[in-house]
Amino acid sequence: xxxxxxxxxxxxxxxxxxxxxxxxxxxxxxxxxxxxxxxxxxxxxxxxxxxxxxxxxxxxxxxxxxxxxxxxxxxxxxxxxxxxxxxxxxxxxxxxxxxxxxxxxxxxxxxxxxxxxxxxxxxxxxxxxxxxxxxxxxxxxxxxxxxxxxxxxxxxxxxxxxxxxxxxxxxx
Amino acid sequence: xxxxxxxxxxxxxxxxxxxxxxxxxxxxxxxxxxxxxxxxxxxxxxxxxxxxxxxxxxxxxxxxxxxxxxxxxxxxxxxxxxxxxxxxxxxxxxxxxxxxxxxxxxxxxxxxxxxxxxxxxxxxxxxxxxxxxxxxxxxxxxxxxxxxxxxxxxxxxxxxxxxxxxxxxxxxxxxxxxxxxxxxxxxxxxxxxxxxxxxxxxxxxxxxxxxxxxxxxxxxxxxxxxxxxxxxxxxxxxxxxxxxxxxxxxxxxxxxxxxxxxxxxxxxxxxxxxxxxxxxxxxxxxxxxxxxxxxxxxxxxxxxxxxxxxxxxxxxxxxxxxxxxxxxxxxxxxxxxxxxxxxxxxxxxxxxxxxxxxxxxxxxxxxxxxxxxxxxxxxxxxxxxxxxxxxxxxxxxxxxxxxxxxxxxxxxxxxxxxxxxxxxxxxxxxxxxxxxxxxxxxxxxxxxxxxxxxxxxxxxxxxxx
Numbered sequence: 001x002x003x004x005x006x007x008x009x010x011x012x013x014x015x016x017x018x019x020x021x022x023x024x025x026x027x028x029x030x031x032x033x034x035x036x037x038x039x040x041x042x043x044x045x046x047x048x049x050x051x052x053x054x055x056x057x058x059x060x061x062x063x064x065x066x067x068x069x070x071x072x073x074x075x076x077x078x079x080x081x082x083x084x085x086x087x088x089x090x091x092x093x094x095x096x097x098x099x100x101x102x103x104x105x106x107x108x109x110x111x112x113x114x115x116x117x118x119x120x121x122x123x124x125x126x127x128x129x130x131x132x133x134x135x136x137x138x139x140x141x142x143x144x145x146x147x148x149x150x151x152x153x154x155x156x157x158x159x160x161x162x163x164x165x166x167x168x169x170x171x172x
Numbered sequence: 173x174x175x176x177x178x179x180x181x182x183x184x185x186x187x188x189x190x191x192x193x194x195x196x197x198x199x200x201x202x203x204x205x206x207x208x209x210x211x212x213x214x215x216x217x218x219x220x221x222x223x224x225x226x227x228x229x230x231x232x233x234x235x236x237x238x239x240x241x242x243x244x245x246x247x248x249x250x251x252x253x254x255x256x257x258x259x260x261x262x263x264x265x266x267x268x269x270x271x272x273x274x275x276x277x278x279x280x281x282x283x284x285x286x287x288x289x290x291x292x293x294x295x296x297x298x299x300x301x302x303x304x305x306x307x308x309x310x311x312x313x314x315x316x317x318x319x320x321x322x323x324x325x326x327x328x329x330x331x332x333x334x335x336x337x338x339x340x341x342x343x344x345x346x347x348x349x350x351x352x353x354x355x356x357x358x359x360x361x362x363x364x365x366x367x368x369x370x371x372x373x374x375x376x377x378x379x380x381x382x383x384x385x386x387x388x389x390x391x392x393x394x395x396x397x398x399x400x401x402x403x404x405x406x407x408x409x410x411x412x413x414x415x416x417x418x419x420x421x422x423x424x425x426x427x428x429x430x431x432x433x434x435x436x437x438x439x440x441x442x443x444x445x446x447x448x449x450x451x452x453x454x455x456x457x458x459x460x461x462x463x464x465x466x467x468x469x470x471x472x473x474x475x476x477x478x479x480x481x482x483x484x485x486x487x488x489x490x491x492x493x494x495x496x497x498x499x500x501x502x503x504x505x506x507x508x509x510x511x512x513x514x515x516x517x518x519x520x521x522x523x524x525x526x527x528x529x530x531x532x533x534x535x536x537x538x539x540x541x542x543x544x545x546x547x548x549x550x551x552x553x554x555x556x557x558x559x560x561x562x563x564x565x566x567x568x569x570x571x572x573x574x575x576x577x578x579x580x581x582x583x584x585x586x587x588x589x590x591x592x593x594x595x596x597x598x599x600x601x602x603x604x605x606x607x608x609x610x611x612x613x614x615x616x617x618x619x620x621x622x623x624x625x626x627x628x629x630x631x632x633x634x635x636x637x
Contacts, residue, residue, distance in 0.1 A: 009200055017191040022182055025189055030444070036350060038191070039199050046203035074346050101470075103477045108181040126178035145310050 009046050012064060017042070020068045023123050026112050027072040037075050041068040065128055066138040069120055110157050118153040121146050236272045237323055238334075242341055244316040249345045254302065254314040259291050262298035274323055275301055326420050328393045328413060332365055333357060335395055353399040353443055362406050362433040365394050372410035375437040376427045379448035380455065387412045387427065391420075399442035406433040407440060469503045473529060476500075485532050486576040486592070490539055490547075493578065497537040504533045538581035540589075544613040547577065550589035554609035557621040558593070564607050564623065569593055579613070587613040 020041055025034035044067050045052075052063055111122060124135035125146070132150075136143040244265070251257065254265070263284060269275045283289050284297040299311045306314055306322045320338070321327075327335060336355045343351070358364075363371070369392045377386060390412035398406055411428040429448050430440040439447035446454075476496050480488045488496070540546065558564040578590040589611040610619040 006200060006204070009203060010196060013191065013196045013199065017196065018189070021189050021191055022186045025186055026182060031189070032444075034189070035195075039202070042199050043203050102474060104177075104181045104185065107177055108185045111178060111181070122178060127182055129179075141312055142310050145313070148309075 005046070005049055008049065009042060012045060012060065013042055016061065016064055019128065020064065023065075023068060023127060024072055026108075026123060026127075027069075027116075027119060028075055029112055033075055037068070037071045040071045044071065059134065061128065062130065062134050062138050065124060065130070066140070069124070069138060073116070107157070114153060114156060118149050118156060121149040122153050122157075125150060236268075237274070237320070238337055238341075240268060240272075241316050241320055242344060244319075245341060245345045248316060253312070255312045259295040259298070262302070263294055266298050266301050269305065269319075275305060328391050329420065332395055352401075353397045355395050355397050356406065358396055359406070362396065363408070363431065363435040365396070365408065367435065368408040368431040369394050369410055371431050371435055371437060372408070372429050373412065375429060375448055376412065379452040380427065381452075390414050390427070397443070399440075401442050407431065407438070409443065409445070469500060469507060469529065472500055472503065486578075490537070490577065490579055493537040494539045496532070497535075500529065501533045501536055504529060535578070535580045536582045538579055538587065540579055540587070540613060544579075544587060545589075545611075545616050547579075547589065550611040550613065550616070551575075551577075551591060553611050553616055553618065554589070554591045554621070557609050557611075557618040558607045558623075561618075561621045562607060562623040564593075564605075568605070569607065580610075588619060589613050 017038060021034055021038040024037040024041075025031060028034050028037060041064065045064055048067075052060065111119065114122060120139055121135055124130045124138055125132065130138065132143045132146045136146045139146065247257075247261070248254075254262065257265075266275060266281065266284060270277055270281050275281060280297055280301060284294055284301070289297075302314050302319075303309065303311060306318045308314060308318065324330060324334065327338065330338070332355075336357050339355045348354075362368075372394075373387050373392070376382070377384065391414075393411045393413060395409045396406055397409060398404070408431045409428065410431055411426050414425040428445070429451075430438050430443070430445050432438050437448060439445060439450070473496075476488075476492060480492055485493075485496075555564075555566070555569045558569060559566060575594070576590075576592040578588075580588040580590050591609050591611075593607040606624040607622070608624060609621040611617070612619055
């Protein structure tokens, strides 16, 4: 039984850890915090694994994201989060961030600076490709609430997100 | 996969954030070993809360709430948030808020508190009153944080003592074992808050070579803290926050530094704060990188993107598309002819620039002339064609969340009006439908009309616009 649980956690981590880590980073703006939040997400998932009932049709991705969002929310509302200067968030990252074009960097920063609730729905709907219904389930709110928050986020970001992007070839 | 720029910028910008197998194994080991034991509320915290309570006697109602919220947080932790509470508990919350003066003693409240009122009605009344207080539309949103912010306003505008209280309130229901620091109340030997703010202000202005008064419009926020590594060393974290216009919670820009208890401006590795000199140097370097020269096509494209306020290409005005087409399309053709296009693409053939220039320059765009039918007339013809030929409803076309319009002059003798109708978010619940139609701008004939599945659209489909 324990072996099965281990395999299941590893499977979840292999499939979702990277996306969850990036989600946590966008949410929290600090690499160390994001890594801690990602770890906490999987520790909580391990603890609550028995309550996850895939047999009843629950989506493990939605379930994990619900945990991740709640973990990030806890981190976010702590005073620690107040010391994050989002304008510096990308500077300490390893890898290729400098290859972002100015307008891309602006968009990423704008997303990171969104009010918390708008950021939640943007991440779930656009980054994790959830439906409004799934995002509502993950956040524990009504689908209409998710819809309203998406509309607000669109206004805040000043772009029409549903209209695609210039990066189709890259995501193909 | 939903097509949007968000996923692209997150994956591209954060591509360095990876989780390797070693990290996964560490997490697995932690999971199998059990989570760290959560700490109980430390005695020093209880003392701090008592001290704080004494300091806040000027605001009796606030004081009451600040006591009450601690209980509420424990209740939320053990029983769940407000929406799950029994009616009696909801009524008790409203009653307390009413007695504290936050909810007016209205007829609604009197009915709520009346023993004659049926329980179901009481629950509904309590929900209504709490929604009104917090400004929410969904009762599931109601929790202690929201109520606190509704009563006290945004945290940045509280006193530093209130933030100490609030941090401890939050920490009373979360694991703080990993927190590197703690907010504390002044003991009296530290440089005072107002002085720390002025010291920080002067230092930031000097380091960033700002004009005097450059921070006058910023909201100063100062918090006194200690860290686990240096528990007896008290420091002020001083931030100067600029908010997005019209908001008091969305921080658009923040300058910050640490002023220690003696009034020295310091770098504090305990809380990841570098020296002001380092921050200023890093900022200048970043600004210089942004201003670094780029290939002419890319720079020209960026100019348009900025001019159009970072909207995606398809949402630009007809005038912008036409100007872009006039300027960039010949540049792209020339670059392609001279074999220079490779400098605009990565090795994988992906576009380096923020947008897909080859896609945007696939067609020539212009503006309608006197011999062309106007946009409104063409749009009407397109809608009618989609209704007749594709079974689109008028309602879905009129309510389309996005309508992209192009005036295609690739063939100057046969200009085309091109329209694309994107789905509304609400339709996300159902299969997402999109439509497109092309109208001959000279004679009004329908050249193309078709229904598309939005979710299946890929770059090549967009190219066909």
